[in-house]
Amino acid sequence: MTGRRAWPRGGGLVLGVILASGLLSGCGGGGPVAPAAPATTAAGVGKVTTAEDGVQEITLQTQDDYVFTPDTFTVDPGQVRLTVVNMATQLTHNFRFTPKAGPEEIPASISLLAPGDRKTIEFTVTQPGDHPFECSFHVQLGQVGTMTVRG
Numbered sequence: 001m002t003g004r005r006a007w008p009r010g011g012g013l014v015l016g017v018i019l020a021s022g023l024l025s026g027c028g029g030g031g032p033v034a035p036a037a038p039a040t041t042a043a044g045v046g047k048v049t050t051a052e053d054g055v056q057e058i059t060l061q062t063q064d065d066y067v068f069t070p071d072t073f074t075v076d077p078g079q080v081r082l083t084v085v086n087m088a089t090q091l092t093h094n095f096r097f098t099p100k101a102g103p104e105e106i107p108a109s110i111s112l113l114a115p116g117d118r119k120t121i122e123f124t125v126t127q128p129g130d131h132p133f134e135c136s137f138h139v140q141l142g143q144v145g146t147m148t149v150r151g
């Protein structure tokens with residue numbers, strides 16, 4: 001229960017790995033989506049770290065498809081600072097916690113994230129469990145994810 005030491009930021013080697021293996025096996029039909037595979041991963045994407053002020057930080061990436069990278073991550077109860085970077089050249093996305101889907105209401109959201117934008121929100125979580133999130137524009141196309149809060 002003691003405060004944990006702030007981890008140094010950066011270190012930036014991250015997960016090209018999850019991108020390497022096929023993204024969505026269940027993606028039947030394969031619509032004619034933009035050919036741009038997410039060859040570029042923004043720095044710091046995908047890893048939960050603790051900032052110097054003690055707040056947990058996570059950066060997600062979107063691009064010219066309908067996937068959050070990563071689409072799952074885990075935090076401890078407490079404050080979270082979440083950034084979404086949109087590496088797309090075409091698609092605008094957004095970010096919200098799916099209404100009435102998780103164990104608690106998290107009103108923080110990013111209403112619009114144009115190509116090239118990055119935005120950061122902060123919120124506090126108290127309830128352990130799975131907190132589903134989505135891009136409301138593309139939820140029908142499967143652009144969803146899950147933030148797990150540890151018990």
Ligand SMILES: [Cu+2]
Binds near residue numbers: 066092094135137138
């Ligand atoms: Cu989207």
